[in-house]
Amino acid sequence: MAYTVGQVARAARVTVRTLHHYDEIGLLSPSGRSPAGYRRYDDADLERLQVIRAYRELGFPLEEIAEILDDPGGDRLPHLRRQHELLTGRIGKLQEMVAAIEFAMEARKLDIQLTPEERFEVFGDFDPDEHAEEAERRWGGTEAYRQSAERTARYSKEDWQRNKAENEDWARRIGALFDSGAPADGAEAMALAEEHRQLITRWFYDCPYEMHTCLADMYVADPRFTAYFEKIRPGLAAYLNEAIHANAISRA
Amino acid sequence: MAYTVGQVARAARVTVRTLHHYDEIGLLSPSGRSPAGYRRYDDADLERLQVIRAYRELGFPLEEIAEILDDPGGDRLPHLRRQHELLTGRIGKLQEMVAAIEFAMEARKLDIQLTPEERFEVFGDFDPDEHAEEAERRWGGTEAYRQSAERTARYSKEDWQRNKAENEDWARRIGALFDSGAPADGAEAMALAEEHRQLITRWFYDCPYEMHTCLADMYVADPRFTAYFEKIRPGLAAYLNEAIHANAISRA
DNA sequence: GCTCCCGCCTCCCGTTGCGTGAGGGTCAAG
DNA sequence: CTTGACCCTCACGCAACGGGAGGCGGGAGC
CATH class of the missing domain: 1.10.1660.10 (Multidrug-efflux Transporter Regulator; Chain: A; Domain 2)
Structure with a gap:
């Protein structure tokens, strides 16, 4: 041959x-x-x-x-094995980049300003273990993202402005409630939590209660999101987290 | 700034x-x-x-x-979206390469000679749809593979030779049975099917009955595997497939 | 005020992994 | 015996930087 x-x-x-x-x-x-x-x-x-x-x-x-x-x-076998490892490693890395991009889009939704280092942390060499888990936790898939992308693709500038306005209105009201000293597991806080959930559902993607609590945990776990809420009122991230959980439990 | x-x-x-x-x-x-x-x-x-x-x-x-x-x-959003698409595309491609490598290892197990084109089909531009499905079907994950890799890593040259000898012995016997005209769903054929399953379990990875039938289907569906069995006896691929299925049903 | 060292500047040549001819032989088919 | 598809060997070109030379700038410590 x-x-x-x-x-x-x-x-x-x-x-x-x-x-x-x-x-x-x-x-x-x-x-x-x-x-x-x-x-x-x-x-x-x-x-x-x-x-x-x-x-x-x-x-x-x-x-x-x-x-x-x-x-x-x-022998060829070691090569195949090695290549298999490298490939799965690569896939993991790419999945992290996907997660990072989804994060960037999520951040954009909230209008968060990323710091210079944050912008690039996607492409550096991070601790693989830490991030692999995080990517898992973050979305556990990408279905919600796809829906969000599909919907927001058709949004006009005015849509974005209305979205932002609604968001700010909601932020003002939860800030006021927070100031009033109302409990996070009270009816009013839960109502605002529910409103938050519906805002997401209306503007971005279906957000069932489990996903909402997952988001809530992200808001306290991820410093970038935390900072966003803390800027509205110090302590608001935890407050909202509790309200969302209380709301989710009461509806279950 | x-x-x-x-x-x-x-x-x-x-x-x-x-x-x-x-x-x-x-x-x-x-x-x-x-x-x-x-x-x-x-x-x-x-x-x-x-x-x-x-x-x-x-x-x-x-x-x-x-x-x-x-x-x-x-705007940045279109970029993020586009990058997201490209990334998921890339991941898909890499996963296909992984599947192909796993296939190559499987082929090696059976000592199949790949044709020149086959060797390289991994890296070409294939129809994405067709292959994406195939990768799914093929293993539906990579757990069995990992186990196999782990075990075979420690095999010596003699281990491989013994494995090959056992395999050839089995092939001889099923070839003889096939010639004798014994039915594929008869006790003897089923016994040889079971032996095949245990051979895999002993040498490579746990192979429960569902996985065994899955492999059996692959032997008739994938021309490369089919060719391997057809070379032993024309018609043997289908015969073995039937025997494996019969054996799996009888044990359920 | 002086020095020291780090960071910045502008050339400019080197490297990897090929692409892309130019100029010319080869081989099977009609 | 020609034609077209293939093959050969130079040989230059290119992208995307790497890395060093030779020389200014600037802030901190003496």
Whole structure:
């Protein structure tokens, strides 16, 4: 089974030039040549190329791939295993970026100003464990997000302004209630919690009670959200959290 | 709020050189300079950089990013939405690669020779819909795989040889049974099906009956696996499939 | 006021992983 | 025996920075 460059290139979905290049740098030299000097690749070459492409796809530099390939005693299994690990790692990272983007959109909803460092924390090297969990907790999926995106896509500038106005009105009223000393698990606070839930449902996505309590916990757990509510009234984040939980329990 | 290159570089986790480069090509020119010629970035610059980095992380060339950024009427939301889409797309693609690698390992287990095109179909542009489903069906998760990987990692060359020998012995016997004309839902065929299941459990991963039937379906649905069994005896793939199902039902 | 060191500036060359010809041989088909 | 699709070897080009040289700026400690 011998193949020409063109055949190999088509099969592996690379250009002929790429194969020439791999030959030049000695990463993948065909096992032989035809009398006329044509490169002839055999099955072993193909297998090697497959591994090379996989590592490349994962972003490895060619030199490093050469080391990996030429170093050990040749079995393919370790490569597959390693690639599997790298891939799942990558997927995890991308999922965190998704979570971060969803967070950014959520923040935009509340009109939070992100600090310079916060803007970029998405793309840095964070503690993987910590963030993996967080991404899970944050939404546990992306259904709500999709709905929100779909709906807000059609919003006009006026819609946004009305939304903001409603939001500010609600903020004013819960601020006043907070000042009045009314208990967080009282009827009035619960009514405002419910109103908050309906605001979200009307403007963004269906927000059942469990999701609402989940959001409430995020408001106290995540300093960025906390700051938003604390700016309205110091202590309001916890107050709202309690009101939302009380409201959710009473409706259950 | 004005920042120096160094501050911006640290926040965005890029090098100063990168910022210089973006300035050179006009992708991100700081909004001003200090009297001494120092670059001064403001918040709007930071925001722009954030979007740039996000697109870069997604593999866009700088020129294209410049077009995207300078083209429309400036809102950030469309970018977030677009990035979200791209990310989920990427994740899907990576998950397919994971599935393909798991397939390759499975194939190795059976000692299947992949054809040249098959080797590379992982990395091409396949029909997304078709494959997304397939990845779902294939394992519906990766738990079994992890177990398998963990176990096989410690196998020696002799282990592999013994495994192969057991497998060939089993293949010989089911081939003989097939020749004898014994029914696929008969006791003997079911016994061999059960033996197959235990072989997998012993060598690779726990294989309960539902998973076994799932594998059986894969053996007839996926031409690559089918070919493996058809090479033992034409018609054996379907025969084994039936035997496995019969065995699973009888044990339920 | 002076010094010291860090951070900033502007060239400018180097690297990776190919893309893209130019100029010319090869091979199977008609 | 020509035509078109493939193949070969140079050889230059390009994106996206990396990294260093050589030289100013600036604030903090003496």
